[in-house]
Amino acid sequence: MKYFLLCMLLLPVMRSEAQELYIYTEPASNIPAKSISAKLSANYAEGMRGESKGLVQRYRPEMYMGLSKNFMLRASGTFANMHTSAFKFESASLYGKYRFLSKDEAHRHFRMAAFADASVSKAPFRYDEIALMGNKTGAEAGVIATQLINKLAISGTVSHVQVLDKSRFEDAPLNLPYQAMNYFLSAGYLLFPRKYEDYRQTNFNIYTEILAQQTLDTKRYYVDMAPGVQFIFNSNSKLNLGYRFQLGSDMNRMARSSVQLSFERTFFGAL
Structure with a gap:
């Protein structure tokens, strides 16, 4: 009974934000206050490892904590064989996001948030692409803006x-990229259900995301596209499937395309 009442209270929130639960990026919205989400992502690619090309994989467990309606934390780690022949622990990271602007109306809202991320990785420094999801030790900070209009949500991130x-x-640093700007543009659309009647209805969302990076020291870039689909079950569980591929780049990258599969379960009111 307690769970049912909680879902009824949260249903208007989940209705309006379902289509901005992006697969590859974060929206300006947070998970519900006092809630916890557990997520496991799997990433597969045909990548370079040494002189040979073959299937590489990475698994990323994550824990989200909604400390308030405006502030959330995320702790995560990665296990992979993307940089080594052995599958082993690769990295750990801590992410925080603060929503500082909310303009909410019926069937629409505009929100902005600032975020910071820090990661420690055991992976060797081999490729030009700068990513803190397992590949590099570093820090990132940026701003997110998300606009929802009915069933369409568009979000932009600069970091x-x-x-x-x-x-x-070192005294003589290598000619490697150490700093970059990221530019992400994400769009999500809620296809089903056409009309909400019960919190147990399955949501079906479609996404398209543009992911771009420009290094500031070596002046290299990439632009990727990442379409995907998402199912939300019982208003508390998400299944995501995305395919990311390169549109253009002059970087030395591990792979030009990859597939990501993830599952997330939210525990409302757990805190």
Whole structure:
């Protein structure tokens, strides 16, 4: 009974935000206050490892904590064989997001948030692409803006990332990228249900995301596209499937395309 009442209270929130639960990026909205979400993501690609090409994989367990309606934390780690022949622990990271602007109306809202991320990785520094999800030790900070209009949600993210690898602080640092700007544009649309009648209805969302990066020291770039689909079950569980592929780049990258599968379960009121 307690769970049912909680879902009834949260249903208007989940209705309006379902289509902005993006697969590859974060929206300006947070998970519900006093709630916890557990997520497991799997990433598969045909990548370079040494001189050979083959299937590489990475698994990322994450824990989200909604400390208030405006502030959330995320702790995560990665296990992979993307940089080594052995599958093993790769990295740990801590992410925080603060929503500082909310303009909410019926069937629409505009929100902005600031975020910071820090990661420690055991992976070797091999590729130009700067990503804190397992690949690099570093820090990132940025701003997110998300606009929801009925069943369409569009979000943009701009962030600055710094690599803190030990090679950067040597007397003769290598000619590697240590800082970059990220530019992300995400769109999500709620296809089903056409009309909400019960919190147990399955949601079906479709997404398209543009992910771009420009390094500031070596002046290299990439632009990727990432379409995906999402199912939300019982208003508390999400199943995501996305395919990311390169549109253009002059970087030395591990892979030009990858598939991501993830599942997330939210525990409302757990805190």
